[in-house]
Amino acid sequence: MYSNFKGILTENKKIIAVKDINSLESAISSSSKIIFLLSSDICSIEETTRQIKASGKLCFIHLDMIQGLNTKDNSAIDYLKENTFADGVITTKSQVAKYAHKVGFLVVLRCFLIDSLSLNTTLKLFNETFIDAIEILPGVMPKIIQKLCKKSSIPIIAGGLISDEEDIEIALKSGAVAVSTTKLNIID
Template sequence: MNREFKDALEDSPVIAAIKDDNGLKECLKSDIQVVFILYGDICNIADIVDTVKQAGKMALVHLDLINGLSAKDVAVDFIKKYTKADGIISTKPALIKHAGEIGLTSVLRLFVIDSMAYENIQKHVKGARPDVIEVLPALMPKVVKRVCRISQIPVIAGGLVSDKEDVMSLLQAGVVSVSSTNKEIWFM
């Protein structure tokens, strides 16, 4: 994992996950150091990333949610060549692997919805070699704790986080950071 990203996660245990321009404006007012960009299209993603970077924050683009990009390596290449993004987020291990190969920080987003998904975590991580994994939904402290125990790489938890108690229980379960679209969490 790139040192700047690791330091940012350690210094700021909450990640702002933004899903619209209003969220973008709000997160810029926070002390948060890492921003997950969950919206945009090929025409405006570079501008969104620039806005985040000009505020001195790290920008990671959720590739699967950017309109106009496909689930192919060329989409990762596009983010690298045409934006100043620090990295990508994706549910697709092949894209995560390619991001690492071209020097982008990578977050493999995993939905742990049943025991089969839990059992596949190590297989996906081994093949993709992400810098971190993000487990959703976050509000499963027992499951998150088990994932943290089996994972050889840092774990972020996201989804349905609504208050400081949620953040604290997830950090106690072993995650390095918590991502949230909830603006109140950004300003704790």
């Protein structure tokens, strides 16, 4: 779909994550060129993604957080591909990510790093061809971000607990290609 997604991330380092549909209008008006939709439901997802795409922004749907979708089988992904305007998906499930990639979505695999086991599991994912980017949470771990970036050609997005410009600067200096945050005030 987007052969240069890493380049798009590099040019648009600040991604706005919408966790409350009431902040969608502000996100659309922001300078961020990429929106991570962290909250919606099956009844409004088509209209919400249409609004995002009409604003000229890339739209990613967090599959695990859409009410009314069951991502335990592939029909939910097929439904989204056929009935939304999304460019990509975000998920914590590698099997879901693999199928989403197969049907033509860009894929951001979200990984929560809470201990050395989750870090090692994430490192094993770096050879997977179905992942377009990995979002590391929490995104305020510079040493871990540096370690991951040295071992991966997959773009790393830092997300979670990014609350000010200093957090953004540290994550980017650590090697993250972009950051995602719900804090609209630090995007513009």
